[in-house]
Amino acid sequence: MNPLVRLLAPAGAATLAMLASIGRLAIFASRALMAAVRPPYYGSRLIEQMLVMGWFSLPVVGLTALFTGAALAQQIFVGGSRFNAESTVPAVTVIAMVRELGPVLGGLMVAGRVSSAMAAELGTMRVTEQIDALTTLRTDPYRYLIAPRLVAATLVLPVLVLVANVIGVLGGYAIGTERLGFNTASYLATTRQYLEWDDVFSSLVKAAVFGFILALMGCYHGFRSSGCAAGVGRATTNAVVSAFVLILLANLIITVVVFGT
Amino acid sequence: MSASIALAGVKKAFGPKVVLDGVDLAVAAGESVVVIGGSGSGKSVLLKCVLGILAHDAGSIRIDGIDMDAADAAERTRQRQRIGMLFQGGALFDSLPVWRNITFALTRGKARNTKAMHARAVDLLAKVGLEPRVADLRPSELSGGMQKRVALARAIAAEPEIIFFDEPTTGLDPIRAAAINSLIRGLVTDLGVTAVTITHDMASVRAIADRVAMLKDGRIIWSGPVASLDSSGNDDVDRFVHGRAESQSVGTTPISSQ
Numbered sequence: 001m002n003p004l005v006r007l008l009a010p011a012g013a014a015t016l017a018m019l020a021s022i023g024r025l026a027i028f029a030s031r032a033l034m035a036a037v038r039p040p041y042y043g044s045r046l047i048e049q050m051l052v053m054g055w056f057s058l059p060v061v062g063l064t065a066l067f068t069g070a071a072l073a074q075q076i077f078v079g080g081s082r083f084n085a086e087s088t089v090p091a092v093t094v095i096a097m098v099r100e101l102g103p104v105l106g107g108l109m110v111a112g113r114v115s116s117a118m119a120a121e122l123g124t125m126r127v128t129e130q131i132d133a134l135t136t137l138r139t140d141p142y143r144y145l146i147a148p149r150l151v152a153a154t155l156v157l158p159v160l161v162l163v164a165n166v167i168g169v170l171g172g173y174a175i176g177t178e179r180l181g182f183n184t185a186s187y188l189a190t191t192r193q194y195l196e197w198d199d200v201f202s203s204l205v206k207a208a209v210f211g212f213i214l215a216l217m218g219c220y221h222g223f224r225s226s227g228c229a230a231g232v233g234r235a236t237t238n239a240v241v242s243a244f245v246l247i248l249l250a251n252l253i254i255t256v257v258v259f260g261t
Numbered sequence: 262m263s264a265s266i267a268l269a270g271v272k273k274a275f276g277p278k279v280v281l282d283g284v285d286l287a288v289a290a291g292e293s294v295v296v297i298g299g300s301g302s303g304k305s306v307l308l309k310c311v312l313g314i315l316a317h318d319a320g321s322i323r324i325d326g327i328d329m330d331a332a333d334a335a336e337r338t339r340q341r342q343r344i345g346m347l348f349q350g351g352a353l354f355d356s357l358p359v360w361r362n363i364t365f366a367l368t369r370g371k372a373r374n375t376k377a378m379h380a381r382a383v384d385l386l387a388k389v390g391l392e393p394r395v396a397d398l399r400p401s402e403l404s405g406g407m408q409k410r411v412a413l414a415r416a417i418a419a420e421p422e423i424i425f426f427d428e429p430t431t432g433l434d435p436i437r438a439a440a441i442n443s444l445i446r447g448l449v450t451d452l453g454v455t456a457v458t459i460t461h462d463m464a465s466v467r468a469i470a471d472r473v474a475m476l477k478d479g480r481i482i483w484s485g486p487v488a489s490l491d492s493s494g495n496d497d498v499d500r501f502v503h504g505r506a507e508s509q510s511v512g513t514t515p516i517s518s519q
Contacts, residue, residue: 040369045370129349129350132314133352133353134370136312137365137369138419139366
């Protein structure tokens with residue numbers, strides 16, 4: 001074999017494998033979206049998934065936002081003091097929390113909790129033939145298993161991020177007023193003054209996109225799981241890693257598109 | 262109410278591994294065919310190709326004369342909805358109680374007609390020899406044999422015209438196995454259901470089958486009435502029926518002659 005071909009062959013094989021993966025994911029996503037918009041709908045499954053993803057993720061998302069908001073205020077104060085900008089703490093905290101940290105950290109925390117659980121559950125169903133059994137029981141697995149999870153995550157994450165934003169700002173407020181000497185009323189007034197509707201809107205759009213991504217990754221890797229316990233373990237790891245990477249990539253794209261000008 | 266199945270030249274490979282290499286098999290309406298063959302010979306893959314769970318690479322699969330490759334998606338779905346399946350491991354849904362598992366095909370997974378569905382599940386449990394209290398348990402609370410019987414109840418709940426049984430008696434004691442064999446035979450004889458069964462249990466083969474087909478090297482190498490099983494004239498069938506390993510006869514000859 002030509003040495004150049006031998007050198008390039010692995011790169012070519014890797015490119016083909018990557019394109020095949022993207023194609024499989026696109027087909028899976030389009031089938032899932034078609035299943036989500038066409039009846040029959042599984043309302044009770046949707047509510048169940050919203051409860052599992054939303055309500056049970058509140059503690060982890062709330063605590064993450066609280067600690068991050070508080071630490072952020074402290075860092076802004078310390079950093080700002082180098083150029084006499086300590087007074088920017090309320091404004092920068094609210095903008096950073098709502099635009100970036102709320103949706104990104106909320107998305108990552110929920111991805112860690114939910115994508116892994118989805119991949120493990122669907123992966124186990126796959127290797128124990130439960131997904132095959134659904135087909136033989138006159139039920140489309142995409143409608144019964146995938147669509148409720150995708151819709152639930154897309155609807156629930158904006159609510160979680162909204163809560164995270166509020167708690168994160170309150171964390172900054174607590175540090176600002178208790179440790180850094182800010183006046184309670186002026187801290188809140190400055191926060192309100194600098195927070196714009198566009199910030200909240202972009203935060204919610206990001207959250208919805210992240211919710212879709214984390215559910216898609218959990219479902220895709222779980223649904224395609226093979227083998228036995230090792231296969232389910234691989235699916236779980238791949239779901240979390242790919243959800244994290246895609247959430248951060250999507251965040252960059254949305255930020256550039258919305259705030260690039 | 263029964264339907265026929267015809268497979269012609271069905272092929273299926275996973276990468277370089279050829280599992281089905283031109284399977285020809287015809288099952289008449291209301292007939293019970295048992296497919297025998299060694300472990301890993303592709304029996305389960307064969308059933309999954311007919312069900313559409315796996316896509317076959319070549320050949321044709323017809324249900325009541327309708328070519329499943331040529332039919333549109335709606336027709337394929339309609340035909341496949343006539344088929345019930347008992348999976349080897351049961352494949353019960355962990356998250357649902359037994360009664361909802363059993364009535365899943367009737368409700369399509371929705372929680373409706375709760376009382377009537379619960380009563381229907383209890384009736385079906387009785388058919389497979391389980392007590393009514395089992396209806397409210399979770400699959401994880403059942404033994405392997407009980408799970409298999411619940412799965413059988415689920416497979417017959419929607420009264421399908423064709424039923425595939427993948428190892429229906431594995432994990433059952435001989436008395437329960439005989440009861441399940443009798444139930445399967447009753448579905449064929451009394452209700453006219455078309456049945457295709459995969460099993461290694463020769464007692465089951467003799468109790469269930471009208472006809473037996475042996476799958477080896479991806480092909481049906483012998484097919485005939487169950488009555489001719491012991492006089493098939495086929496070495497592979499004889500070895501399978503009498504539980505003799507292929508290498509055993511080769512290996513014992515030199516030892517005994519030494």
